[in-house]
Amino acid sequence: MFLPRFLWRTHATAAAYAAARRSPFAVRALHASPALRTIDMAKVDTTHRLAELRKLMKERNVDVYMVPSEDSHQSEYIAPCDARREYISGFTGSAGYAVITHDKAALSTDGRYFNQAAKQLDGNWELLKQGIHDVPTIQEWTADQAEGGRIVGVDPSVVTAADARKLAEKIRKKGGEYRAVDENLVDLVWGDKRPARPSENVIVQPEMYSGKSFADKIEELRKELDKKKSLGFVVSMLDEIAWLFNLRGNDIPYNPVFFSYAVVTPSTVTLYVDDSKLPEAVKKHLGDKVTIRPYEAIFEDVTALSREAFAASDKNDAQKKFLTSNRASWALNKALGGDEKVEEARSPVGDAKAVKNEVELEGMRQCHIRDGAALSEYFAWLEDQLINKKATLDEVDGVDKLEEIRKKHENFMGLSFDTISSTGPNAAVIHYKPEKGECSVIDPKAIYLCDSGAQYRDGTTDTTRTLHFTEPTEMERKAYTLVLKGNIALERVKFPKGTTGFALDALARQFLWAEGLDYRHGTGHGVGSFLNVHEGPIGIGTRVQYSEVSLAVGNVISDEPGYYEDGKFGIRIENMVMVREVETKHKFGDKPYLGFEHVTMTPHCRNLVDLSLLTEDEKKFIDEYHKEVYEKTSKYFDKDSLTLEWLKRETAPY
Structure with missing residues (x-):
């Protein structure tokens, strides 16, 4: 799973850390500078920041100001320069929404972050816990503040047009007004302390890894546009642009994407990106069929494009509109001429990207074998250090060792998210990130949970394993086995x-x-191919959007149930699986039947399994899985007897 970004003590430190550790292109050592580990998790005093923001609000006649987590591309994980909600509130989780009035401030977040937000928010803030009975949503809370004709403002580039319409209606019913404020007021408060926008070089993702040329992808997109009778598609999601053009970037930590927009019409292709980020190899790759325009030119250009298209349209074109993703910004919608000239839909590029071709699927298989070997080597080393050598290791020591091992493997490009290395009670914090000097020493007598992943040129990994090195409690064994049974049931x-x-x-x-047990996170998320570790539109969980998109052959998705007891322990087991067609005795309704193929290749923890809770069929399934793990990864340990013996023990039949 991907983790929240924590508040950097200085922006210079943030930039250095991002360059040194988070780059998917440059694997550099961090240990030379201890300052790179200096991260402040204490509460931030937001009094002055809020006072400055409220002063700006009064100057612009805004009574309520909204600060979402996302950037202009609705990215789930963002560059430091776009961490506006984090800056104004002090809360560093990846999901949350801040709303400020002249005398109140509220932050809403989901169950993954209740504990973290309660610790990080200072006395200026009210915490709204999403999904808890009688707690208003952030939209309801905002609308309530708008009663009596108050004006609610937001930067239109960081909210979707769809969300803006819904909220505007709620606010109108309360007697208020929802207004676009083109200047981002948090940026003005942040001033010259705001980190610079990244400007890293872009690289080509060759067809040997992508499996399809970008020219073919463009033509397939144009066929979709023709079906929809669209004048063109404005691509605003960063991972969609990277995938569409077979390019990768380094502008957002752990996500190999670059700041850009693209416009594809029946006759033109335009990529909006800073020219300085494009080496000659990239320009040669794009050729003369792609026009390069400055990143900042997108809004002016699409306004002109829309005016020109509608001025030239005839009766046959009267119903045609420009297509945007339903996650495109309100600002982009306005620039294109508003709802009368724009059709919003689930992105055809996002749908195509989620269905991996055979080259991408094989890349996923191969990178998970290498990654599984790295994890097994790490777990064997960790057990030996804790049990045999009686070493004292903290959670960050574990993070560093695992990355050191991964770096040895072919096609490694960096991590795919901050590693969760958590012992005992810390494992119960669903999105936990250890920090040197503040983290715990790994306790061999407690649960240890490791959720980690890597970016490889041929795929992206995300695996969680929960271990215990001595004697687990009866409840720990029971909970682990129930989670394991759920993991197996979904996979099968x-x-x-x-x-x-x-x-x-x-x-x-x-x-x-x-x-009578449960967990407060989704069960599965899509994963990109050397792209974002969280990839839509598919997922497994109770979110309404997961009911809108069916699973399809070629999808890659996680299977990760868990269980957490606050203050005691946490358990999660995560395998990556791929959707494939399967044989069944019957085919009701003449429909094909689908199933999953697992690709994660590291053992489950024998020490935590309560065999009395497993059926014979489940034991057989685990044995077959462990046999496969051993056959595919043991070759990496010909000269590593420690890991090989550990692997033999952990994959032995039940």
Whole structure:
């Protein structure tokens, strides 16, 4: 899973850390400078920042100001320069929404971050816990503040047009007004202390890894536009642009993307990106069929494009509109001429990207073998250090060792998110990030949870394993085994084509539910191919969007149930699986039936399994999986007897 970005003590430190550790292109040592580990997790006094923001609000006649987490591309994970909600509130989780009035401030976040937000928010803030009974949503809270004709403002570039419409209606019903404020007021408060926008070089993702030329992808997109009778598609999501043009970037930590927009019409292709980021190899790759324009020119250009297109349209074109993703910004919608000239839809590029071709699927298989070997080597080393050598290691020591091991493997480009290395009670913090000097020493007598992943040129990995090195409690064993049963049940299911991840979610929770237990996160997320570790539009969980998109052959998705007891321990087991067609005795309704192929290749923890809770069929399944893990990864340990013996023990039949 991907983690929240924590507040840097200085922006210079943030930039150095990002360059040194988070780059998917440059694997550099961090240990030369201890300052790179200096991260402040204390509460930030936001009094002065809020006072400055409120002063600007009064000057612009704004009574309520909204600060979402996302950037102008609706990125889930953002560059430091776009961490506006983090800056104004002091809360560093990846999900949250801040709203400020002249005398109040509220922050809303989900169950993953309740504990973290409670610790990080100072006395200026009210915490709204999403999903808790009688707690208003941030939209409801905002609308309530707008009563009596108050004006609610927002930077239109950081909210979607769809969200803006819905909220505007709520606010109107309360007697208020929702208004676009083109200057971002938090940026003005931040001033010259705001980090600079990254400007890293772009690289080509060759066809030997992408499996398809970008020219073919453009033509397939144009066919979709023709079906929809669209004048053109404005691509605003960064991972979609990277995938569409077979390019990768380094502008957002852990996500190999670059700041850009693209416009594809029936006759033109324009990429909006800073020219300085494009080496000659990239320009040669794009050729003369792609026009390069400055990143900042997008809004002016699409306004002119829209005016020109509609001025030249005839009766046959009267119904044609420009197509944007339903996650495109309100600012982009306004620049194109508003709802009358724009059709919003789930992005055809996002849909195509989520269905991996055979080259990408094989890349996923191969990179997970190498990554699984790295994880096994790490777990064997960690157990030996803690049990045999009686070493004292903290959670960050574990993070560093695992990265050191991964670096040895072919095609390694960097991590895919901040590694969760958590012992005992810290494992119960779903999105935990250890920091040197503040983290815990790994306790061999407690649960250890490691959720980690890497970017490889041929794929992206994300694996969670929970271990115990001595004697687990009865409850720890029971909880682990119930989670394992859910993981297996989901992986083994067969389902008709057209089934959604929303429909499958209960399979992973059923054994926990039977005991009155559950977990507060999704069960699965899509994963990119050397792209974002969280990739839409598919997922497995209770979010409404997971009921809208059915799973398809070629999807790569995680299977990661868990269980957490605050202050005690946490358990999560995460395998990456790929959707494939399967054989069934019957085919009701003449529909194809689908299932999953696992690609994660590292063992489960024998020490935490309560065999009495497993069926013979489940034991057989685990044995077959462990046999495969051993066969595919043991070759990496010909000269490593420690890991080889550990692997033999952990993959031995039950």
